[in-house]
Amino acid sequence: MRNKNRTRILAAAAAAGLLLSAVPAYAFSDITDSKQAAIVQSLQDKGLIQGVSASKFAPNAKLTNAQAVQLIVDAIGLETAKKKTDAPPWFLSVPQDAWYAGALKTALERGVVIDGTWDANGVPTRQQFAKLLYLGLLQKGNYANVSKYTSIADAKQIAAKNRVAVEYLLMTKVAALDSKKNFRPTAAITRMEAAEMIYHAERMVNKSYASSDKATVTYKVENVDPNFNKVTLTRGNLPGAGHGLKIRRIEFVSDTEAVITYVPTSPPSGGSGTTYPASAVAYVPVVYDITVKAE
Known part of the structure; x- marks a missing residue:
């Protein structure tokens, strides 16, 4: 059933120009960094992300809220999280045949807090994406909690409600600062930046870079x-x-x-x-x- 749903979602996304056909390793002409190319290929092999055309990935294009939710749900397997509650009433206003509706419903039911101002076509900032990813990871397992402070040059730009999420992703190496120790929290997250975080989050969940279920x-x-x-x-x-x-x-x-x-x-x-x-x-x-x- 999950494979059928994934096929339907990818097909609908492709029709909307969001995720298009897969291409061979290192074939995207607009990705010149070998590490980034390997990350995209790994995610592509797992059906988590695709290019925007046969030869382009558009690494610097902005991610949408709908794409962000779909990536997070798929990458960390959020549908298998233990917590499950009813989606909030505002979800009924979302077009139920939208390609992202299933992922959004799963995220809401599995404890990812999203309010009714959510706009599928809106563009999340880096700190907003970090918060969603952090909330998703918390629902998947008892991961090691970090109490080591990170020196972030632009920390004052991080909203108080997002600070823990950013710190958590930095400490678990899901996210990283740039060469000047900036997180750039208010910048819109790009497709490549999201792919990098998703790559490390997926490894954290599926390769035991965290606590076992017993402790x-x-x-x-x-x-x-x-x-x-x-x-x-x-x-x-x-x-x-x-x-x-x-x-x-x-x-x-x-x-x-x-x-x-x-x-x-x-x-x-x-x-x-x-x-x-x-x-x-x-x-x-x-x-x-x-x-x-x-x-």
Whole structure:
């Protein structure tokens, strides 16, 4: 049923000039950056995004609200989120045969808060898109919560209601600042910028760059001396005595990024053997940005 719906949606979108036929890898003449081309190809292979013609992707074109909702719902599989409530009354004013109606209904039912001023053809800003994506991710799993402040040069331009969402996406590396440490929150998000965030969000959901279903884990980064940061992982909502948390490994995946992998632990059968506390600590050189994920 989902495949039939996806086919119908893509066909309708193509007819509206929104998403058109797929093309081979690196075939878009208007994408010259190899990393961006690889991101678009990956999303295209998964049926999440398409070009605007056989040879053009239009990376700098503005995304619409309808396209944003469709991307987020599809990329993170929002229809499988646990929460489900009735769509708000204002949804009845949306044309029910619109190509985006199904995705919008899913987003509203699964906890993504969108008010009645929503306009399908409107253009979301980067911070507005970040907020929608953040709300969608929250419905999909118990991801590691970050309590490390990011230095954002244009932070004053971020609305207070969107600040947590922006910080979250930056800390989980779903989004990134530019070379001048700006997020450009009030700029309209482009197709390429949305594709980049969606690419990393989809990987976060589908490749376990977050907590397992069995544990909710937060982590805190503290600078303890000029050379090292202390990273404290804490498991919450423990189901009982003996349940804990263990750091499995620390990988320095580049000159600037370290990945800490943990595993939730359960009490040993028979009541004997090693048990682990509900928190674990690691020390990482300050030159590394830190990502925490479940094994």
